Amino acid sequence: MSSASSGVRIRRLFQKTRFGIFAVFGLIVLSTSILCIYTVDTELTAEYEINIQNIAKTIADSSVGILLNRDLATLQSLVDQFLDVQGIEYIYITSESGEFLAHTFVPGIPEEILASDHGSTEPVERSLPGMGDFIEVGSPILAGVAGTAHVGMDLDVVALKIQRAIGQQVYLISVILVLGVLASIWFVNLAAKPLAELLAYAVELARDGEREDLADREILSRDDEAGHLARLFLHVARQGAGRGPAPGVGGRE
């Protein structure tokens, strides 16, 4: 290939293709990320709710014998052990009459919790001043006749865990996007290279189609569309100049 061909670049022809690839990949990443965020958020939130409900149920089940023995010190000891579970920020156990029998609040029981329905077991989101945002679930002790165990999980911790899980997923997708775009650019450039050579060859033919060396170019031996076009261009140029057909044009086409 002559030096003239190296200076010719195919820019416009694949510009839209590149934008198209970016757009398609972007769309895929965006939609996959949104789906991923939604799925992970929904699934993990549900899982945390189930976990916290299970913990509340475990505490409630473990409390039965202790409550019947009126051993509140052991009950408090039991409650304290569950505070070691990551994300659990508070636990309280109320009697069937709503009296607080054990809890983990320092320096005191928040007003919002004092005023709440202590028999309720439905998940409820609480925002406690000075403490943060929590999801709280309850579990009845001895079908509720002995009281209720309540567990509060820090929503910030849950959100952080969900964000971390989502972040990992999006990170992976983003890496795939970057690799995909780089690969597509490489493939486009690969496709553009013979076209650039063909363009350069066509320019040379246009400038001086009589030159003998134009019939010995490497592009003429290519067995693809670029080779066919190059031979066709040479043929047309030679015919226009009153010379014979270009080598291989008639047989190949």
Add this chain to the structure above:
Amino acid sequence: MSMEGSIGQDGGSENWGPQVTRKSLMRGGLAALLVAPWTASTLGAGGGRESGGQDAEASGRTRGAGVTDDEIVLGVSAAFSGPSRGLGAELYRGATAYFNHVNANGGIEGRRITLKLYDDGYQPDPCVQNTMRLMLEDKVFLLFGYVGTPTVTRVLPILKKFQNEDIFLFFPFTGAQPQREPPYGDFAFNLRASYNQETAGLVDNLIRIGKRRIAVFYQIDAYGRSGWAGVRAALQKHGEKLAGEATYSRGEKFTGSMRKQVEILQGVSPDAVICIGAYAACAGFARDAVDLGLDVPIANLSFVGSENLLKLLTEGREDAGKYTRQLINSQVVPSYEDTSIPAVREYRELMARHDPQVPEELTREEYTPFAHSFGSLEGFLNARLLAEILRRLGPNPDRAGLEEAVFSVRDFDLGISEKVSFGPDRRQGLQSVYHTVVEEGRFVPLDDWGARFA
């Protein structure tokens, strides 16, 4: 017992009986209870090989668990570090003074009493680990002198789990109910009165002088809850309810602020506050209560560590009485100032003679002991009674005979006015509660509640 400055080798316990491997610990379902780094120090009496206290070859043939021809080994896990280290230190010093006396006079049937010590910092998990090590590796004869409710309540299920081993916990420094009632009451023996008795005494007297609105400031754990429950039950008998409550986390230091807790209790306008805590936090609360104008009687239970509380509130202050005028401290042993009591005289004499110190390996933080304290007097009485029980086991002490030996204690004169009795339905030796206030920088008996606080 000759403990002063004589440190045993960590791990020397293998000389006392079959070595317990990590595998055997796991077989016991306690794989997680591997030795924590900070449980490092152990102390054995007798100065190791030189005095023949630690080495089986020197000490003679191994008998039952924790017993050789020369010694009886007792296991201790207590608070020797952290904000409550004074509790473990004082209890230990009092007990050691008496055990030293016993050992100096030939021991029990020729056997010296040796303590195997571990520090738990008044934290439940380390206490559980220490207990497993004492039982399975050190193979001690019995557990003695534990400190605290949150620690002891976690140990009780272990005792139940190993009930076939006949290992008992003697005289823990806690008045909580779990080691006094089913399902764990059969595995412990208590000397001191319970928190229920202490809180009932405080509530009854406060209500008698017209202080009916009683609030509670308590440590948010098993100890605090035990005292809280005691106050609540005592108030119910008078037709009253808790006026309010405020809490703090275990391990709080005196330098921490208790202003939020004081403000919470100010909001319920109490006539008196009963504190269920350790000395550092309770001193902080008393200080902030006075500073914020909560001018009501502030009562503490025996566990608080009265002398340490007083020291924090008065040391370096010109007006030493500022923070102590409203203090009432409940005690479960008589005043160590009352030398008319025979046991107090002996206690003071032996403390002066032996002046036992906590082994350096366990004192990672500075602690200046008191010449006399309610805690060390309690430790002294604990040791005195335990020595008597060990004597009753005869020349061949065995764990299996411990319960019977304890139950044989009937109307035993411990040297205080109250006689000690035990039985299958009576696993607490003493029932008396004493009340004290601060006068001229020391605790004195409170005889007239009305004159002082009405």
